[in-house]
């Protein structure tokens with residue numbers, strides 16, 4: 043995969059050099075991307091890659107940025123922070139990209155931050171962890187909902203349903219542990235009582251023991267703090283044991299892959315994420331309907347699968363980049379950064395972005411939906 | 425009580441899988457004194473290979489067969505490389521070679537079956553049985569029965585067949601074995617095939633319950649190796665007991681102590697065993713003479 | 715042509731010419747002793763013939779087949795086997811099991827012994843056990859058949875190795891210093907065992923030995939090796955009378971050996 047990308051990138055370079063002699067002004071704008079095409083984060087990176095490839099083309103077809111084409115230079119960071127850091131350097135120094143987008147996992151994002159700050163290049167991270175933008179870093183922005191927002195959203199829903207005793211189940215990965223920590227920290231403030239706090243190992247193939255304990259804990263809701271495939275194992279074991287308390291999953295699960303992997307066991311479980319997960323339930327007057335529709339329809343047409351929340355992160359990153367470049371009217375990095383920070387009221391797939399000098403995420407938990415699996419599809423929960 | 429039994433069911437079914445992988449470590453170690461860290465990859469090949477074949481609409485028996493063929497080819501290649509190198513390379517290098525082989529198998533699996541997690545259907549469906557309030561997946565019973573069957577079969581093979589006995593003899597003293605006409609080359613090949621098959625059986629058994637992907641092998645290697653160490657690398661009943669013990673200890677410590685520390689507790693158990701009984705809980709003390 | 719024929723065999727280790735052009739034949743029966751001072755190349759000769767070392771040059775024929783460089787298990791199928799100067803025992807097996815392992819090539823045992831069922835299996839196992847006990851009787855170990863191998867004394871282990879080797883019904887058996895490290899009475903036992911084996915099992919024995927009394931007592935032919943070459947070969951009395959042998963032995967520092975030769979010769 044990455045070899046093909048690399049050759050494409052090289053080919054791109056050659057074309058650039060040829061083109062340069064003809065028209066200096068129509069030189070393409072280079073967007074450097076590194077995503078986790080392989081490795082444990084590949085369920086995120088795969089959606090990102092597909093989205094970048096499809097929509098760079100689309101934006102270019104629609105005239106690019108005021109006539110200038112966008113050239114995508116995309117590498118596989120293998121879900122490895124070291125690899126991510128060295129790719130970021132390569133993109134900055136060798137490929138001389140104008141904007142940097144990438145890092146599906148928080149670990150990768152944090153590994154890249156020092157290079158970005160040193161090189162003074164705008165960077166939009168695709169990672170969930172709130173540490174990426176909290177505290178605010180001058181050159182770093184991000185598009186995904188955070189695990190903390192997921193927890194806030196779930197707690198709000200539980201209170202609405204008059205439930206307050208929560209059992210947590212978490213994996214060992216960074217996302218899982220960050221989610222678990224936030225769930226515990228937020229619980230007191232939001233009137234939630236954590237009655238059980240279970241964990242599982244990264245290669246585990248059974249969590250019935252943990253779920254049996256949770257069954258006996260008196261909890262009236264279960265939140266799984268985890269991402270990717272283990273969530274399907276949790277759903278299956280949950281069904282096998284015949285648990286009845288509602289099962290909530292966070293944004294780390296928010297894709298069609300969960301339903302496919304868990305099969306019938308996914309029925310009834312709830313997931314937090316972008317509205318696009320239940321696109322069919324979106325209202326036409328929703329301010330983000332149009333942008334969601336453009337991602338949804340294009341993605342389904344090209345890849346014959348539903349876009350996930352993770353496609354939305356990539357889409358929004360690209361969209362914000364294009365918007366900032368257009369407003370800046372230049373590829374001057376400082377000016378592009380300023381334009382990014384100045385973006386207000388920009389409807390994206392994940393919510394309406396309102397960046398400021400103190401907020402590089404730009405939206406709150408309100409923009410999230412809770413969806414429930416019904417007949418193999420995500421449906422909105424009110 | 426119900427909870428305890430539920431913990432036990434989980435522990436035994438996981439332990440049986442650890443035991444099968446551990447037996448793979450054991451047969452190769454006995455014959456060659458090599459710790460084959462690619463062992464867990466066969467679990468992955470068994471599960472993923474079958475899932476991959478099913479996606480081409482092959483019927484289940486054919487899908488299993490094709491996975492087994494793929495795994496046996498991998499085992500033969502591994503055997504060829506490792507045993508050829510063993511003539512002049514030191515043991516540490518061979519262990520590194522098996523680690524390299526596991527990386528290569530992961531890469532090949534990714535090319536062949538992609539990066540996604542896959543599962544295969546259980547022949548008994550996904551509805552659990554309820555016995556005195558304990559939920560037991562029929563697949564769990566299949567796991568336990570098959571593991572017992574594999575162990576009995578293995579013992580029968582080593583005790584009752586001429587080739588099995590030749591393998592035992594070669595494991596005890598290769599020079600003496602070749603003197604009585606045993607071809608070591610065949611013994612090593614058979615060893616790798618048996619170890620591969622044990623891993624693939626484990627993969628076929630666990631995949632309907634859990635999901636596997638191209639990187640699942642590593643965790644199985646670690647657990648299987650721990651089971652083998654716990655039981656004493658050399659003995660078949662020892663390794664089986666080691667696997668079951670590991671599974672049950674993990675599950676009970678998750679159930680009664682803390683699920684956050686279950687792996688640490690299991691690890692501690694292994695350290696204690698290594699310090700107090702280096703030959704394993706159930707291993708025979710080796711004789712001074714070599 | 716039956717028996718073993720070695721033609722211009724050379725084994726060099728870097729600069730060391732352990733064997734430097736040896737021509738030798740061993741008949742298809744009888745006991746042929748190979749003697750010579752330490753470092754003469756005796757073990758190297760056995761190793762080169764039994765596939766442990768690859769010869770630098772030369773050819774080895776057995777019953778007319780070229781067996782140069784064949785591995786041990788192939789040689790075993792052709793009927794050539796050996797014992798080692800240092801023991802090669804299946805330590806964790808019993809004495810009887812060690813001998814039973816020697817039946818590996820017995821084709822009547824079938825490829826999968828377990829596939830013989832019920833009475834046939836029981837009968838076959840009983841036959842093999844009887845045969846193994848017979849071999850143990852031959853080497854005076856019948857009483858210890860069920861002992862673990864690692865509980866035997868040194869001399870007993872040497873005899874066990876011989877019994878196991880005989881189980882494969884070899885045509886040619888190399889014994890590399892079978893009595894070294896044995897007590898005097900064990901040596902006498904072994905002399906008896908070797909003689910009986912050669913007679914009863916119809917095997918041609920090549921005996922490497924330092925003990926001249928034993929050699930002269932049991933051998934039909936004797937070959938003297940020195941510095942990788944054949945010094946002398948013939949019947950024990952011919953070799954004993956060969957002036958080259960006497961000078962060679964007198965010229966070495968291994969005076970006890972020379973004395974022995976003298977003692978036997980005189």
Ligand SMILES: Nc1ncnc2c1ncn2[C@@H]1O[C@H](COP(=O)(O)OP(=O)(O)O)[C@@H](O)[C@H]1O
Nearest residue numbers: 727730732750751752753754755756757758759
């Ligand atoms: N594997 C080897 N590597 C190097 N030299 C060897 C090796 N084996 C034997 N030799 C040398 O070959 C010569 C003959 O040794 P060997 O056949 O063991 O003598 P013998 O058995 O007659 O005492 C000695 O000089 C010995 O050091």
Ligand SMILES: [Mg+2]
Nearest residue numbers: 756757758799
């Ligand atoms: Mg010698």
